[in-house]
Amino acid sequence: MTDLVKADICVVGAGSAGLTVAAGASQFGAATVLIEGRRMGGDCLNYGCVPSKALLAAGHAARAAGGGAPFGIADGAAEVDFRRVHDHVHAVIDAIAPQDSVERFEGLGVRVIQAEARFIGPRELIAGDGRVRARRFVVATGSAPAVPPIPGLDRMPYYTNETIFDLTERPDHLVVIGGGPIGCELAQAHRRLGARVSILEADRILPKDDPELVELLRQRLRADGIALYEQTKVVGVEGSAGAITARIERNGTTETVQGTVLLVATGRKPTVKGLDLEAAGVAYTDRGIAVDRRLRTSNRRIFAIGDVTGGFQFTHMAGYDAGIVIRNALFRLPAKVDHRAVPWVTYTDPELAHVGMTERQAREAGREIRILRWPFAENDRAQAERTTDGLIKVVTTPRGRILGASILGAHAGELIHVWVLAIGQNLKIGAIANMIAPYPTLGEVSKRAAGSFYTPTLFSERTRRLVRFLRLFG
Known part of the structure; x- marks a missing residue:
């Protein structure tokens, strides 16, 4: 019994x-x-958010070690001890594990x-x-x-996000199948730690995000030295540990991509x-x-x-x-989910964050919209820190109701918070435009983007005529 x-x-x-x-x-x-x-602790602690962000932090540190020239600091190539990187990742897991x-x-x-x-x-x-x-x-x-039914995959070694963090030696050439958030994050982290990296993606990378901002991130990934194979079908894989070959089809032709380690990151x-x-x-x-x-x-x-x-x-x-x-x-309250203001962040460098509707979604829904943009290059803090690659893009109705926001840039995951609050609380664009933003902060990009909603009206000929008329009264 x-x-x-x-x-x-x-x-x-x-x-x-x-x-x-x-x-x-x-x-x-x-x-x-x-x-x-x-x-x-489940996936987040052991295989997902925690180890991936710890690995990304190591990649950022390696990038920073060799990125001092714009600040007048002599460059020095980072010396990466991948075993110690592995130990760092697992030390972070161990530090958080007692809470779970x-x-x-x-x-x-x-x-x-x-x-x-x-x-x-x-x-x-x-x-x-x-x-x-x-x-x-x-x-x-x-x-x-989720492991796709690629011919040959069941006969060769490969990693997923549940096993990739067990690597103690840096891959010479990491081949990533999947260009979603997991694939892009782990690809960039390994690239910055010294591995060659190729991403094979059946669609475009990060297909759920705004294409305009994804294009800017695509340029950064390529500048980092990552080989992107988009709109590519993987028709087969073969090989053994340390020597893998992926056969791909794109643009009507067949070719091969060779590497040493295979990571499958095709969703869950x-x-x-x-x-x-x-x-x-x-x-x-x-x-x-x-x-x-x-x-x-x-x-x-x-x-x-x-x-x-x-x-x-x-x-x-x-x-x-x-x-x-x-x-x-417990309380028998009829609480219901509300998904209007669900944010997500891809923790690449720069980060890509989003909440609400994208421009494409709004147009497909038949909404009449206005698009507000503000580049990080016009933000003083971004200029001071040499983090000018980025853009905020906000989707509103003609009356200023906020439908969605996307941010590509340094600390985008932090900057998206104000837009999550605004959409969740049904705030209009004026609430963001009128807030007092401390100077100099990256958060000013949100205020400047929101303020641009009023630019056509504030600086119109009608407003100038009003100013000239009022001037007559002293």
Whole structure:
């Protein structure tokens, strides 16, 4: 006989989404069970956000070591010890891991079960040697690398974002299949650490972002020495460790790209296999678990959040989803998701950040729009720090309602915050134009872009006539 554990809420998956629900539910007084069959912290801590940003930081440091000439500092090529880079990445993971540990969550009053879970009914599951019966369940099992069916790939060694951070020797030539955020970030990081890098992308790189800003980033990646093969189909791969060949088709011709290490970064797929969701009456497909705006599944006692729903695969959205679930599951409040102001950032150099609608999306939706732009080259702080490659682009209605914003530039991930707030709170462009921005800061690009909305009116002939008329009165 297996032991029976009864709980108010049972969370399956200890990634960002599941940990947030478990911590919140327990601290609100709910009897909480957390189940994880792999590593606490999930993808973000172990394979995603944390190690990738640590590797990018190492790449930025290597670039800075040889980039002093514009400031009057003699250049010196960076000497990269890739083993120490590896150790740096894992030291960052280790520093953050206690916040996601079994010990911390047990200290919060959560019962943690380290085992795989599978449902055996609409209100019950098995995990290890125990059964869990709960009033509410939350499935937060995240996602895993999606590996495309490329001929030959199953017969040769390759890396994904779950394994690439185990490298202790710098690749001589890294070939990346996939030009999305993961592919571009890891490509640039390895290039700046001294590897040759090629990106093979079936579409254009970063296809979900504004093409105007992506073109500026494309120029930077090429300037860094990254070979870009866009609108390219990989028709086969072959080779062994240290010697790989990718056969590609583009522009009607076939050619080969040779390298030493292969990274597959072609997106992620929801982790639903093995959960026996059918037994729980939960509808799902290969694209994820179906949920309504309250994040309830077809079984109203079971919620699904984060990557497993097939929606926005961002850690910050996992945390947002967790808040929606806690309000619904614990407080019976009919909280619903609102995706109007979902931001995302690609942490290349320069960074590319976005929130709301792109110009293309707005036009396809039939919206009448105005486009506001301001280049980083006209920002004094950017000039002082030699970070003038960049542009902010804002999409508004003719009356100044903000529909979306994209920023390519230094610290774009920080600069996008004000636009997330503006869209989420239904602010008009005047709220940004009238804010007092400290000088000199990169944040002034937002104020200047917003202020340009009024330029045609403020400096029109009509305004000049008004000034001349008022001058008559002294």
